[in-house]
Amino acid sequence: MPTPFDALDDFIALPRVEGLALSPDGTTVVLTVAALKKDATGYERSLWAVPARGEGAPRRLTRSAKGESGAAFTPEGDILFVSTRDDIESDVDDEPGQLWLLPARGGEARPVTRLAGGVSGIAATAEQTARVVVSAPLLRSSDSIEDDAARRAERSTKKVSAILHDTYPVRFWDHDLGPAEPHLLGIDLAGLADTLAAAVEDTAAEEAEAVAEHIGSAAPAPTPYPATLPRPTDLMPTPGRALRHASTALSPDGASLVVSLDRAEPRGGRRILVRIDTATGETAVLRDEPGFDIEMPAISHDGTRIAYLRTAVRTPSGPTPEELWISRLDGSEARRVAADWDRWPSSIAFAAMDDALIVTADDDGRGPVFRVPLDGGEVTPIVSDDFTYSHVVVDRAGGGFVALRSSWLVPPHPVRVDATGAVTPLATPAPAPAAPGRITEVETTAEDGARIRAWLVLPEGASADAPAPLLLWIHGGPLNSWNAWSWRWAPLLAAARGYAVLLPDPALSTGYGLDFIARGWNSWGGKPYTDLLAITDAVVARDDIDETRTAAMGGSFGGYMANWVAGHTDRFRAIVTHASLWALDQFAGTTDSSDYWQRIFTSEAMFEHSPHRFVADILTPVLVVHGDRDYRVPIGEGLRLWSDLAEHHADAEGRMPHRFLYFPDENHWILKPQHAVVWYETVFAFLAEHVLGEEAAPPAVLG
CATH class of the missing domain: 3.40.50.1820 (Alpha/Beta hydrolase fold, catalytic domain)
Incomplete structure (x- = not known):
């Protein structure tokens, strides 16, 4: 019987599940699905909703020529995503990726940002408040969002692509570094206005700019950021390269952002852990240990504790353990957990009741999900099958978690795992193809x-x-x-x-x-x-x-x-x-x-x-x-x-x-x-x- 693996054109046309998010009430999973473009030269991504309990059928949520990715939920159930789709209120022809919001109550998706350099991704969302943190590139010399837009426009007009470096490295994986640097921007979604008054204010600002240009102003003022959109707050205005590998966690109330960032060293750096007050921008170092990398922060659901990974910087002498640690939110009372567990965690989350960590790690040719008790109990696998699990999201409403899992015979597909370890496959618009x-x-x-x-x-x-x-x-x-x-x-x-x-x-x-x-x-x-x-x-x-x-x-x-x-x-x-x-x-x-x-x-x-x-x-x-x-x-x-x-x-x-x-x-x-x-x-x-x-x-x- 023919399968999609018999012909390469059929294989590349298989839809692919690439991401997963869970609604706050635990009833809906949103999948990011990639489908082959009509000309077969790329993939278009869309968001699909499936029931989180195992019944029902997939339902498509978004449809645009530019596609969507990086879905996340707000506490109200609205869906956030990043897309380069056209913003009808923007005058930019080739819009960079921006943050968008699809209302839970229905209606069209609308943009949340209009940044000249776009949004790289959603860094973190708060469980209890309408606060989100995004990663976005800003030019190193820019002192505001408006200034960044003006400087980008100048580089574009003059067709300048040169980059001047004073730190190492100058490129990463597949792209050049600079002249922009990654920033973390806090956004209060409660400020997302959609009123006629705000729209009139934006129009007036645009008309004033046009008049200034027409009368020959030598240095027209930068275009103001739209009043219809919540103004992003730069949580670390002069980051340098510190946020190039940042991993983040936002407290449930949105008040504290915990970030693993790079502490610069002569030709590289090591990771340290800091806490940023999202209201004031005040930064406090939580963990900075010469000779160690501190990464992968996760915050408990009650907002009182942090979990993270601590690893000695590697040398020719041999591999070093990847240690699981927890502490109070202020970094105090730090202690190692599961000290005898000889595996390397690939993701960390707090269990629904905050009494354990839910951790993924490679294990004997598989990738199970483990429960790591915080009271010193034994680490145990929650699932024991021949699959590898990723994108684990704990379900606080119903217990257990949802995740993507795959093996060499089955591509990534969504599943629900209950507290007993029972696995329920969920509906998917990308069903597993027959294996040859x-x-x-x-x-x-x-x-x-x-x-x-x-x-x-x-x-x-x-x-x-x-x-x-x-x-x-x-x-x-x-x-x-x-x-x-x-x-x-x-x-x-x-x-x-x-x-x-x-x-x-x-x-x-x-x-x-x-x-x-x-x-x-x-x-x-x-x-x-x-x-x-x-x-x-x-x-x-x-x-x-x-x-x-x-x-x-x-x-x-x-x-x-x-x-x-x-x-x-x-x-x-x-x-x-x-x-x-x-x-x-x-x-x-x-x-x-x-x-x-x-x-x-x-x-x-x-x-x-x-x-x-x-x-x-x-x-x-x-x-x-x-x-x-x-x-x-x-x-x-x-x-x-x-x-x-x-x-x-x-x-x-x-x-x-x-x-x-x-x-x-x-x-x-x-x-x-x-x-x-x-x-x-x-x-x-x-x-x-x-x-x-x-x-x-x-x-x-x-x-």
Whole structure:
């Protein structure tokens, strides 16, 4: 029976659930859903409401050409979201993203902000009051919202794109930093006026500006911020780079904003915890510890306590625990909880009764939700299944929580989990597609006695009579785990083409404790490599796997490891290396976070474990893939890899069995759907040629 994974055009057209919010009364879940545009070159996002108890059907709430995202609720049940949809009262042709409000009582959505640089996202909302905090970029030299608009207009008019820096770094992941800096703006929604008088006031201000320009005023006054909108309050007027990685929590009464921000250091920084009075802007440092990062704040529902993550800054000596701490709202009475729990939290929330923390973390190839008692009791999983949970929102009205969950066979979908751990799938406009295969868990024992486990996706029909070719997929990170659905690395696409896909968690993977991570620390080419070969050996011994037809693939750290594999064994027929680290000394100084990479390696280990040293030993055909806008693993890594391959392996005419797939306008990930199709078509053609021994041409669209 055909599935959407049989044709790439059908796969990229699958709708995707990307976010979740829960109404204050616990009755409604709002989903952010991405759907393919008509021209198949991007995704449009809309908001959908589904009942939070498991019954009913999805109902679409928004529909605009520009789409919506980042939904959140006010205490009154109004829905906040960010959108670049047109504001009929704005004279800007290409409106940046603004904060919008969809009234619970019905009626049209209306804008809440009209900032020249737009709104980056909703940072936090208050449970009890109509206060919201948004993240928004403001030019460094601006002294007001109006001044920011005027300076942006000048840069636009003069077509200036240059940026002057005085701090490191200058770019991040896929975008340049500056000249704007992220700010946190407080907004009181009670000031959202919608009266004729306010509209007349705005019109009068616009007419006055037009008259000033007409009579030749040398320096017309900046356009006043609209009186119909609540004026945002800059909670940290001169943040510098402090809010670049900010994580925030707003007290239920909206009076206190707790922020994890960057404390600048010579070439980087560490995270500290501060509290900002949203009425006065007064800032108090709650936790500032040299040698530690303090992150992921959460505030209790009664507004008296904070939970947060405390982690020692990492060095080559080994991984450090990610510690759960709680304190009073003023930072006093700080203490660690769950000191013996050996997992790394990925999200933190207070339980409905504030007597425990609800925490997500990788665990043995899955991503459960845990209950962490605050009285010293044992940490226990609330759910025990083969899924990974994210976007957890505690339901104070009905108990339990709602979340998105996924596995390698099922994309993210909304569920409700009650206090007993019972899971109820909720309605969704993006139902799970039929899977062209099955999944099983495999494991082996490494030479040092460590247990190495993996997921194995098998195609339909794989058997002793028809063994499947094997693709070893190596995850990125490397502090990561193959435990959740990925739209970028989708093993079901390979299964639909007859391949088995091995998804292992070698040394450095999360969810197995610090000792397991430490096995590969400062030694990337050591235990991670031998673990991968050990689990591959165990899997190719199965009678439903063809050990003579295998390939290895990976991206980012997985690409690093694919390069390492290529230089250390010829057991695979093909290697695919995406966004990969090649020369570690070069990479450490050109990535967007060089201080981190140079901090976690000794210089000796960086040299010893650099794949470029073994280029002459590569015997397996390699497909190199890289995007020019990748600032985490810069394009120089791919270019040097390609140059080194040519130096050692080109024939008399300069040709090689290797290939280089280059994306000038993609970043660390291949995000445009048309390029995702090209990526998979090129990869599958390369594998068909070298693993299956078939004649296969690359996509015709490549020319």
